[in-house]
Amino acid sequence: MAKQKLTQNQKRRIHSNNAKALDRHRRQAKNQIDWQENMLGETQDGVVVTRYSMHADVEDARGEVFRCNLRRTLSGVVVGDCVVWRKGHEKLQGVSGVIEAVKPRQNELSRPDYYDGLKVMASNIDLIVIVSAVLPTLSLNIIDRYLVxxxxxxxxxxxxxxxxxxxxDEARQQAEEQLKIYRNIGYQTLMISAExxxxxxxxTALLAQGTSIFVGQSGVGKSxxxxxxLPEVNAQTGDVSQTSGLGQHTTTSSRLYHLxxxxxxxxxxGIREFGLWHLDAEQITKGYREFQDFLGMCKFRDCKHLNDPQCALREAVEQGKIHPVRFDNYHRLISSKNEEKSHRHFTT
Known part of the structure; x- marks a missing residue:
């Protein structure tokens, strides 16, 4: 496949990003403590409760939190990770210990990054809470992105x-009808007001059942x-922009809170846009749970589920077995995925 030509602006952005990454690695190396064996205690289990650019806060079995360095051999430590770590006999430069290893993850939530590839955001999650709002508008297409x-x-x-x-009252009833689309295919929905x-x-009763994470566009009210x-947390909140309708990014580091x-x-x-270009068309198709009973039943194996003859998915829509809004959103996601992929800021 021929390489895509980069614009001068894209080249400048890549150069700037690479320079920032190099500077970050240099600063990390400068601040990294060379922990020797005689400086550390026994290994113990812990959970990463906060992740910063160069450190991580680890909670031990007693609920105490310690700021730790990461062994240089480790990469991608995220909030929710169960880790093996060692506490230093004394605190050095404000750091109490070092993370030695990350235990196998039950699952992980990742998002694509134009420069760094697929980035894991958090791990060992029991529930993803997709937060939407009525302003600037309720977007079922965005909800479907997260559901995939x-x-x-x-x-x-x-x-x-x-x-x-x-x-x-009328708008609330309309919102209820929109959410009913998802309840009918087995998703839990809830209409709330933080205000x-x-x-x-x-x-909060649903959150009490395990470890949850909020996802959603900026401005929907996650903070x-x-x-x-958790009133004592006093997380920053950002207003929806008067001009663009998009919220301002407010949270700067991932944290795990005990409820x-x-x-x-x-x-x-906050995530303003959750790209899907790292997924292929088949993965997106399988991300629509109500499609599963009809996949493999189309006349042609390479069916695009558009105007193809004897398409099982389209027939299911006509028979009321798949909601047309979800079917339309599916094709919008496939189309936007291709656009996102073609506009990535690196060669393929």
Whole structure:
């Protein structure tokens, strides 16, 4: 395949990003402590509760938290990881120990990065909470993007519609009908208001069942929800931009919080756009759970599920077995995936 030509702007961005990465690695090496055997205690188990660029906070079995370096052989340590670490006999440069190894993950949530490839955001998750809002608009296409990621990672999803206090009775009924599309195919949905507290007890009851993570576009109220659930955290909140309708990024590092009613909540940096270019068309197709009963039944093996003759998916839509909104969103995701892939800022 011929290489795509990069624009001068793309070349400048790549050069700038590489320079920043090199500077970051140099600073990390400078601040890295060369822990010797005689400086460390016995190995013990822990959980990563906060991840910074050069360090990680590890919680031990007693619930105490220690800032740790990472062994240079380790890469990709994320919040939620179960790790093996060693505490130093004394604190050095504000660091208490070192992470030696990461235990096998139950699962992981990843997102594509234009420069660094696929980046793991968090691990060992029991529930992904997809947060949407009524402003600037409820986007089922965005919800479907996240659901494809959930299905690919094999992690259960909860669809939450926030800011329902801003809805009229008629608009609330319309939102209920939209969410019914997802309830009919087995997803849990919940309409809440971080402002008034409506249905917040139902949300916290679901969060108490394990380790959850909030995902969603900026401005949908993820930080406001954290503030409501954990007032002492006082997470930053950002208003929706008056000009673009997009929220401002507010969270800067991923953290795991223990909830008073039980369970854990991972609060991760806001994601404005969740790309799917790392997934192929087959993976996206399998990410639609209601398609499963009809896959492999099309007349042609290379069916694109558009105007192909005897397409089982299209026939299922016509028979009311697949909702047309979901089917339309599926083709929009396939189309946008191809566009995202063609606009990546590196050669292929």
């Amino acid at each position: 990621i959930c299905e690919t990672a094999n992690i259960p999803a909860l669809i939450v519609l926030n800011k329902i206090d801003l809805l009229s 008034t507290g409506e249905n917040m007890k139902k949300l 406001s929800l954290v503030n409501r659930i 008073p009613q039980g369970g854990n909540l991972i609060d991760s940096p």
